[in-house]
Amino acid sequence: MQKRAYFGLYVVIAVLIVLPFVLPNSFYLDVAIRMAINAVIVLGLNLLIGFAGQISLGHAGFLGIGAYASAVLPTHFGWHPLLAMIAGAVVTGVLAALVARPIFKLKGNYLAMATLGLGIILSIAVRNEAQWTGGPDGMPVPAFGLFGFELSSDKQWYWVIAVLLSVSVWASLNLIDSPFGRALRALHGSEVASRVVGVDVVRYKVAIFVMSAVFASLMGSITAHYVGFVTPNLADFFHSIELVTMVVIGGMASVYGSLIGAVLLTALPQALATFEGWETVAFGGILMVCMIFLPKGLVPTLASKLGKGE
Amino acid sequence: MLAQLLQFLFSGVTVGATYALAALGFTLIYNASNVINFAQGEFIMLGGMLAVFFAQSGLPLPAALLLAILVPAVVGVVIEKLAIEPVKGAETVTLIIITIGASLVIRGLVQVWLGKGTHSLPAFSGDTPIEILGATLLPQSLWVLGVTAIVVVVLWYFFNRTLTGKAMLATSYNRVAAELVGINTNGVLFMSFAMSAGLGALGGILITPITLTSYDVGIMLGLKGFVAAVLGGLGNGLGAVVGGLLVGILEAMGAGYLSSAYKDAIPFVLILFILFFMPRGLFGAKVTDRV
Numbered sequence: 150m151q152k153r154a155y156f157g158l159y160v161v162i163a164v165l166i167v168l169p170f171v172l173p174n175s176f177y178l179d180v181a182i183r184m185a186i187n188a189v190i191v192l193g194l195n196l197l198i199g200f201a202g203q204i205s206l207g208h209a210g211f212l213g214i215g216a217y218a219s220a221v222l223p224t225h226f227g228w229h230p231l232l233a234m235i236a237g238a239v240v241t242g243v244l245a246a247l248v249a250r251p252i253f254k255l256k257g258n259y260l261a262m263a264t265l266g267l268g269i270i271l272s273i274a275v276r277n278e279a280q281w282t283g284g285p286d287g288m289p290v291p292a293f294g295l296f297g298f299e300l301s302s303d304k305q306w307y308w309v310i311a312v313l314l315s316v317s318v319w320a321s322l323n324l325i326d327s328p329f330g331r332a333l334r335a336l337h338g339s340e341v342a343s344r345v346v347g348v349d350v351v352r353y354k355v356a357i358f359v360m361s362a363v364f365a366s367l368m369g370s371i372t373a374h375y376v377g378f379v380t381p382n383l384a385d386f387f388h389s390i391e392l393v394t395m396v397v398i399g400g401m402a403s404v405y406g407s408l409i410g411a412v413l414l415t416a417l418p419q420a421l422a423t424f425e426g427w428e429t430v431a432f433g434g435i436l437m438v439c440m441i442f443l444p445k446g447l448v449p450t451l452a453s454k455l456g457k458g459e
Numbered sequence: 460m461l462a463q464l465l466q467f468l469f470s471g472v473t474v475g476a477t478y479a480l481a482a483l484g485f486t487l488i489y490n491a492s493n494v495i496n497f498a499q500g501e502f503i504m505l506g507g508m509l510a511v512f513f514a515q516s517g518l519p520l521p522a523a524l525l526l527a528i529l530v531p532a533v534v535g536v537v538i539e540k541l542a543i544e545p546v547k548g549a550e551t552v553t554l555i556i557i558t559i560g561a562s563l564v565i566r567g568l569v570q571v572w573l574g575k576g577t578h579s580l581p582a583f584s585g586d587t588p589i590e591i592l593g594a595t596l597l598p599q600s601l602w603v604l605g606v607t608a609i610v611v612v613v614l615w616y617f618f619n620r621t622l623t624g625k626a627m628l629a630t631s632y633n634r635v636a637a638e639l640v641g642i643n644t645n646g647v648l649f650m651s652f653a654m655s656a657g658l659g660a661l662g663g664i665l666i667t668p669i670t671l672t673s674y675d676v677g678i679m680l681g682l683k684g685f686v687a688a689v690l691g692g693l694g695n696g697l698g699a700v701v702g703g704l705l706v707g708i709l710e711a712m713g714a715g716y717l718s719s720a721y722k723d724a725i726p727f728v729l730i731l732f733i734l735f736f737m738p739r740g741l742f743g744a745k746v747t748d749r750v
Binding site: 198202204248251252259261262266267270274277386393394397401426427430433434435436440444445 | 541545551552555557559563678686689723727730
């Protein structure tokens with residue numbers, strides 16, 4: 150089991166190394182970078198949804214905090230980008246913990262409601278505070294640099310994000326097999342049973358929620374620096390839905406499913422752009438069909454099919 | 460002073476009635492299947508848009524309105540048959556994604572078919588405002604409130620005095636037990652989708668002469684309906700109605716006295732506070748775990 154899991158990691162790393170040499174032009178490189186960024190966010194979100202069984206419908210809000218921290222703090226207050234990124238992550242972490250603590254004492258769909266509310270409030274705030282955020286038009290983000298070296302070309306960004314993605318995959322795989330990960334899976338299976346064997350259910354749920362929110366915030370900062378511009382769309386409800394969809398389509402509780410989901414759903418809007426006007430219908434239709442026929446997501450469904458064949 | 464307060468109250472109660480109808484829709488489907496139907500908002504939009512379409516294509520208003528309720532009800536049933544029933548018992552997230560997919564399909568189709576424009580419907584009985592203590596009340600508001608009140612009474616009668624209604628209640632309490640005494644729980648699910656789609660559409664039709672409609676109004680209306688349902692204690696019919704009115708009133712007051720730019724944020728701030736301090740909503744029942 151352990152060996153097979155790491156085999157996947159090597160494949161991911163190999164693909165990441167070969168990719169920039171086979172991509173025909175910078176457009177594809179840009180798409181690849183966006184896929185990798187989404188993949189990191191989705192890995193974090195999948196730990197929450199797939200392993201702990203909790204839904205966040207406001208993850209784009211956390212992404213937005215990170216992105217706007219990286220845009221607003223250096224622009225208006227002259228902060229160093231790295232400091233701004235950390236500040237965004239800290240604010241996100243504190244906010245997530247504040248919201249999660251009372252909510253996780255409840256069961257069911259209440260976290261969905263609370264995160265949805267939080268996300269919508271954040272995106273409305275970003276749209277309204279135009280003197281700081283540029284309002285609906287968005288604002289430019291200064292370049293990211295460290296020790297006099299500035300990340301500017303797409304190639305440089307690609308390697309940075311490729312390393313981040315590999316590390317995230319490795320960390321996720323390890324986390325799942327750690328006592329922490331086992332506790333998470335236990336409480337997804339049965340909360341009562343895991344409480345009986347001594348798992349502090351609320352604490353674990355809060356921890357994983359805060360962790361995935363901080364992940365999202367950091368990647369929000371990175372997205373902002375990479376694109377060089379932020380708009381409120383990044384923090385929208387619809388973006389939160391896209392992220393959850395990536396988790397579910399790829400496969401809940403599957404590390405490699407997260408990657409597949411992120412890749413497919415980042416590519417999908419590009420592919421659907423040819424259906425002028427029908428994009429929304431097509432996107433919705435694909436979501437429904439996938440969920441009806443593969444309710445567990447692509448990777449787990451295919452894996453169990455292959456397993457039976459052997 | 461009083462006139463202003465009264466004015467905000469009137470507009471709040473009017474919008475709140477729409478939220479209440481949407482929240483009732485959420486409640487019906489949640490009780491029958493534990494599904495949170497994120498397509499609920501699209502039924503509101505569909506009601507308004509179809510009413511405009513049928514009225515403009517020359518049908519007399521009552522016929523247009525009736526069709527604008529029936530068509531969404533059929534759409535609701537189709538969604539239930541094709542997308543919800545086949546995956547019964549799937550994880551909550553899966554079901555949520557399916558209903559979100561459905562909402563995108565509905566919104567996308569309406570956008571392709573009827574365009575992105577904003578549409579209006581003539582008020583049912585004129586636009587001459589009624590003056591009360593210095594505040595004005597639109598006749599259409601009376602329609603909204605009156606019809607909502609009738610719906611609530613009819614629903615109460617249905618759930619307390621008819622066999623079908625009691626069967627639906629029984630299913631919401633305990634699905635397996637309901638099946639054991641011979642209740643067709645799939646039929647209940649079917650009814651719930653038809654009814655909640657119809658209720659949503661009705662709300663959308665009633666409010667359109669006041670707030671106008673377009674293909675994308677469903678998202679916010681639906682989410683606020685969801686807030687109302689949770690506020691009242693998810694699954695509680697009376698709670699849904701009170702929650703809807705409360706959300707509408709607080710939103711109008713907040714927009715009037717605090718900040719109109721943050722009007723749409725108010726219901727969500729409210730729900731965060733409620734979840735903190737009254738986690739089961741206003742009328743939610745205490746739940747115990749069966750192991």
